[in-house]
Amino acid sequence: MYQKIKLLIGVLVAFGSQGAEAQSTGARAGRPNIVVIISDDHAFQAISAYGNKLVKTPNIDRIARNGVRFDKAYVTNSICGPSRAVILTGKYSHKNGFKDNETSKFDHGQDNFAKHLRAGGYQTAWIGKMHLAGQPQGFDFYNILPDQGSYYNPEFIGMDGRLIKKEGYVTNLIEDISEEWLDARDPDKPFCLVIGHKATHRTWLPDTADFGRYDSVDFPLPPNFYDEYRTRAAAAVQDMSIDKTMQMGYDLKMLSYSKKGEPSVNRMNAAQRARFDAYYGAIEADLQSKKLTGKALVEWKYQRYLKDYYSTAASLDRNIGRTLDYLERHKLRDNTIVIYLSDQGFYLGEHGWFDKRFMYEESFRTPLVMSYPGVIKPGTVSKQLVMNLDIAPTLLDAAGIAAPAEMQGKSMLPLFKSEAAEIRDAVYYHYYENGEHSVSPHLGVSTKDYKLIRFYNRVDSWELFDLKRDPSEQVNVYGQTGYETISARMKLILRTLIRQFDDKDAERNINSDDK
Structure with a gap:
């Protein structure tokens, strides 16, 4: 009788242990x-x-x-x-x-x-x-x-x-x-x-590895790019336009427009800066040769x-x-x-x-x-x-x-x-x-x-x-x-x-x- 009780206790303990382990594993899974x-x-x-x-x-x-x-x-x-x-x-x-x-x-x-x-x-x-x-x-x-x-x-x-x-x-x-x-x-x-x-x-x-990634893409202007903000007084007085607010040096990396340089660019090490100058320098030279004004310049910025x-x-x-x-x-x-x-x-x-x-x-x-x-x-x-x-x-x-x-x-x-x-x-x-x-x-x-x-x-x-x-x-x-x-x-x-x-x-x- 003692052996049967001992065996039963052993089975219950083992079952309880397995149940606890399963519960723990299930908790993690859940x-x-x-x-x-x-x-x-x-x-x-x-x-x-x-x-x-x-x-x-x-x-x-x-x-x-x-x-x-x-x-x-x-x-x-x-x-x-x-x-x-x-x-x-x-x-x-x-x-x-x-x-x-x-x-x-x-x-x-x-x-x-x-x-x-x-x-x-x-x-x-x-x-x-x-x-x-x-x-x-x-x-x-x-x-x-x-x-x-x-x-x-x-x-x-x-x-x-x-x-x-x-x-x-x-x-x-x-x-x-x-x-x-x-x-x-x-x-x-x-x-x-x-x-x-x-x-x-x-x-x-961008990361230097991604310079020029989308240069071959001509992005279409949104239909409301030249929105006149009629009937919307708050939109009319904002200062976040690509035309008037976006900065040539700070935003678009055309460094000749920045008298003191740009802090984000100045952080670069020599190798990073060399790749930056090679890529953006060529873009800036091309921009200067075109002498864009008006909508042509706004759309270039876009x-x-x-x-x-x-x-x-x-x-x-x-x-x-x-x-x-x-x-x-x-x-x-x-x-x-x-x-x-x-x-x-x-x-x-x-x-x-x-x-x-x-x-x-x-x-x-x-x-x-x-x-x-x-x-x-x-x-x-x-x-x-x-x-x-x-x-x-x-x-x-x-x-x-x-x-x-x-x-x-x-x-x-x-x-x-x-x-x-x-x-x-x-x-x-x-x-x-x-x-x-x-x-x-x-x-x-x-x-x-x-x-x-x-x-x-x-x-x-x-x-x-x-x-x-x-x-x-x-x-x-x-x-x-x-x-x-x-x-x-x-x-x-x-x-x-x-x-x-x-x-x-x-x-x-x-x-x-x-x-």
């Missing part, structure tokens, strides 16, 4: 690794997965092909630092306290998704551009660029707070450091790695802008490919969420502009692709309204961690459980800066069919766009006969969202002029 790749100013219309036929982004496309491409992904505030603050905290700018790049200071002591993942057993790291001054919290490791960072031979801030200069091109270096961290991590714990790229931020300085922009994006996509290859090589692909997004959209000549800020589509909308094997069906295209605000709660949801009530975004994962699911039917926006590029502060709401914007401070006006009839947002129909009911309905939606998100500043601005 708790995906996470890689979030954030670029800077990379426009959705600059990506081949989004329909650009003149450029190739095979690795961003690869994420979309293996998962989902979101065609209606938006930001809460189209400016670099505030967008990252929203991604990190899952809260609007007025709640996380970082409203603009000029006057705001980010409080790293506040809650963020990394703190919850770390407490839940994840290894966490942020590498590259963060653009939120101060000491990051919630990360086991960070190695970040100071402020905007530099394209060539950049400095990085490590965990000890020291600035360390690294030789090379920034996009390659960020990927190198990311892979070094992945190599050193504990393989028995899940991880969350945020890779923050500087590319494709102004001044669009072509140079896009060639540099897309060439800068080439290294971004190539290094995203390195990340994906690493995951496959180390058999991590099947249990890793990969998200690629930009901190906002960007103008590539639409309305005659570069830069971002406005709630108009090219700036307001961001590229967002995501793969999650076993959860997201490969090749999915989503038309649902999602936001950068949703990244934090989505990651926590995937990790099986409850999102705190203060997070204002929503998990996107329910969208992949039912075709009928949606997490919102309207998106709310609020931009605060009242200096750079003379863009007026504004707030607004957008549905799939209409967009209502309230400009204040610099310009005091309302704008309403019928997105089906006018997708390029050139005709402000606010106050026009036939749109009274739509205007009233959109204002009601706007007021509802302002109250929902507890935006007191917006409420004051709405109440100050409700014509």
